[in-house]
Amino acid sequence: MRVAIVGQGYVGAALALGAKKAGHEVTGIEINQNRIDELKTIGYPVTSDYSKVANAEIVVLAVPTPLDKNREPDLSFLKSACNSLKPQLKEATLIINESTSYPGTLRNFIAPILGTTHLYASAPERVDPGNSKWDISNTPRIVGALTEAASEKALAFYRSMTKEVIPVSSPEVAEAAKLFENTFRQVNIALVNEFAQIANALNLPTHETLEAANSKPYGFMKFLPSIGVGGHCIPVDPSYLSFKAAEVGIDAKFINLANQVNLGMPEYVTRRINEEHGVAGKTIQIAGIAYKPNTSDTRESPAITLMALLKGNGAQVSWHDNHVKELESQRSEPLSKVDIGIICTAHDGVDYSVWKNSDTLVIDVSTTNNLGWPKYL
Numbered sequence: 001m002r003v004a005i006v007g008q009g010y011v012g013a014a015l016a017l018g019a020k021k022a023g024h025e026v027t028g029i030e031i032n033q034n035r036i037d038e039l040k041t042i043g044y045p046v047t048s049d050y051s052k053v054a055n056a057e058i059v060v061l062a063v064p065t066p067l068d069k070n071r072e073p074d075l076s077f078l079k080s081a082c083n084s085l086k087p088q089l090k091e092a093t094l095i096i097n098e099s100t101s102y103p104g105t106l107r108n109f110i111a112p113i114l115g116t117t118h119l120y121a122s123a124p125e126r127v128d129p130g131n132s133k134w135d136i137s138n139t140p141r142i143v144g145a146l147t148e149a150a151s152e153k154a155l156a157f158y159r160s161m162t163k164e165v166i167p168v169s170s171p172e173v174a175e176a177a178k179l180f181e182n183t184f185r186q187v188n189i190a191l192v193n194e195f196a197q198i199a200n201a202l203n204l205p206t207h208e209t210l211e212a213a214n215s216k217p218y219g220f221m222k223f224l225p226s227i228g229v230g231g232h233c234i235p236v237d238p239s240y241l242s243f244k245a246a247e248v249g250i251d252a253k254f255i256n257l258a259n260q261v262n263l264g265m266p267e268y269v270t271r272r273i274n275e276e277h278g279v280a281g282k283t284i285q286i287a288g289i290a291y292k293p294n295t296s297d298t299r300e301s302p303a304i305t306l307m308a309l310l311k312g313n314g315a316q317v318s319w320h321d322n323h324v325k326e327l328e329s330q331r332s333e334p335l336s337k338v339d340i341g342i343i344c345t346a347h348d349g350v351d352y353s354v355w356k357n358s359d360t361l362v363i364d365v366s367t368t369n370n371l372g373w374p375k376y377l
Contacts, residue, residue, distance in 0.1 A: 001025070001157060004056035006081050008035055008046055010297075011098060011125045012062035018136035020044050022161035027052050050084045058157055059085060061110070062098045062125065066236060066299075071259075073102060073240050075109060082113040094119040094153045100237055102179065102244040103172040107146060119150035122171035123158060124178035130294040140164040144174035182237040183255055188223045189234070190258035193265055196225035196377040200272075207375050224367040225377040227344055228265040228302030230291025235262070235300040266306040269365055269376070270313060273340065277361060280314030283338040287352070288345025288366065289321045296323040303344035315340075322347055346371055 001024050005012045008030035020026045020043060028046035030036050039046045053059055063081050068074040078099055089095075095118050097106050106122045123143045128134055141158050143165060145151035151167060158165040168174050192210070199206040206225060214222040229235050238259060242252040273279060291301040298304060303319075304327070310317050318333045325332055335341070335351070337358040346368035355362050356372075364373045 001057045002055055003027070003058045003060065003157075004029055004053040005060045005062055006053075006085065007062035007064070007077075007099070008039060009062070009064070010129050011127045012060070013039065013042065014127050014136055015060060015062060015098065015125070016044055017042070018161040019157075024157075024160070027056070029053065050088050053085060053088050054090065056093060058094045058096060058153070059089065060096045060098055064232065065099045065101050065240075066232070067239055071239055073243050075101065075105070078105075078110070079113065082110055086114055089114065089118065091117045092119060094121065094150060094157075096121045096123050096154055096157070097171075098123055098125040100124055100178050100233070100240070101175060102240045103175045104244070105175060106171040111146065119145070119147060119153060120171070121145035121150045121154035122174040123154060124174055126178075129297060130292065136161060138163055140166060142166045142168050142174045142177055144168040144171040146171060176241070179237045179241040182233045183241055183258075185223075186229060186234050186238045186262065187254055187258040188221070189226070189229055190261035192223040193225045193228075193377070194261050197268060200377075206377060207369070224369075226265070226302075226367050227269050227306055227365045227377075228262045230299065230301040230303075231297055232299055235259075262302075266302045266309055269306060270309040272376075273310075273342075273363065274313055277340060279310060282315050282340055284310055284315045284317050284340045284342065285333070285335065285338045286317065286319040287321075287335065287341060287343045287350060288347055289319050289327065290323055290345050290347070293345055293347050293366075293368065294323065296321075298324060298327060301345075306342070306344065320350075321345075322350060343368075343371060343373070 003019050003024045004027045005016045006029040008028045016026045016028050026044040030046050031048050036046050063077040066074050097110055106120055111120050121143055123141055126139045141162050143154045145154055155165055196206045210222055213220055238255045242255045245252040286303055286307055289301055289303040290296055290298055307317050320335050321332050335354050338360055341355045341360045341362045343364045343366045346366040362373045363376045365376050
């Protein structure tokens with residue numbers, strides 16, 4: 001099949017590579033010239049020219065769906081992509097939305113822009129950057145469509161490259177399932193972050209307690225405390241669900257409270273460090289500002305919020321990240337002897353010897369357990 005994939009971030013690029021490997025003719029559409037330059041040798045054409053979708057049988061939308069300044073859904077990228085696509089599409093093109101959004105987005109937002117002559121399906125992305133075990137080929141996918149014809153064509157497309165593809169009764173089911181997957185994680189991360197605060201106040205070892213609870217062979221799933229959540233999914237998707245709930249008169253109490261707890265973790269960590277060790281005038285270095293290990297993605301990273309808070313309390317703050325070279329005109333610096341070193345994200349391959357061999361106070365707020373320092377949360 002001739003496939004055009006709009007959006008060539010890590011989701012769109014991963015899908016494009018999977019589709020190409022399955023034998024499809026793939027074209028990537030991307031408006032960011034720097035990203036186009038990065039993908040010059042990826043193995044399929046990537047262009048900003050929307051006219052290249054004219055001959056596509058399938059067009060997949062894989063564009064960002066972030067939150068706006070009020071932490072409400074921002075579908076401006078999706079709207080822009082649809083408006084650019086509309087004059088280029090031939091009749092009866094299958095349009096698949098992989099961009100995460102609230103239930104009703106395909107039916108009530110995308111389809112009205114692009115028109116009724118096309119086929120429509122929703123297959124929310126399931127890509128986990130840096131995960132060597134789960135990829136496009138073996139991660140189960142769910143597909144919901146507006147018509148039987150759209151469903152059959154979308155299922156055939158995903159089954160050509162994915163071992164398990166699960167049809168659901170509507171696009172809204174697929175959209176809601178994606179949101180609930182990450183809301184489940186957000187709520188449980190918030191719960192363990194709140195527990196870490198309680199355990200600290202009670203002078204209990206958090207991780208020993210969690211390991212003890214984890215010995216139960218049923219009815220328990222271990223989550224680990226951290227300075228919060230980052231990336232495009234967990235800090236964002238629950239807010240899409242909460243937004244849609246509010247539209248139908250439901251106050252999503254658990255979701256809103258989980259957001260509040262996780263967003264507040266950098267402030268909690270800053271306050272603790274300041275109370276226990278003092279911050280003003282101290283040299284502090286952050287190890288790992290990406291939101292998860294072994295990636296360069298800094299979207300919604302709580303480490304960035306932590307840095308701003310520490311600076312606001314009078315600290316001299318630098319950072320080191322072997323996956324992120326520059327952020328907001330500040331560059332990654334080699335780990336050095338400082339008053340306080342804070343491990344936020346534990347990438348592989350980082351040499352902490354300069355901290356180990358000096359009197360640097362090391363505070364580990366990552367979710368990694370094997371670095372040798374006591375866990376702070």
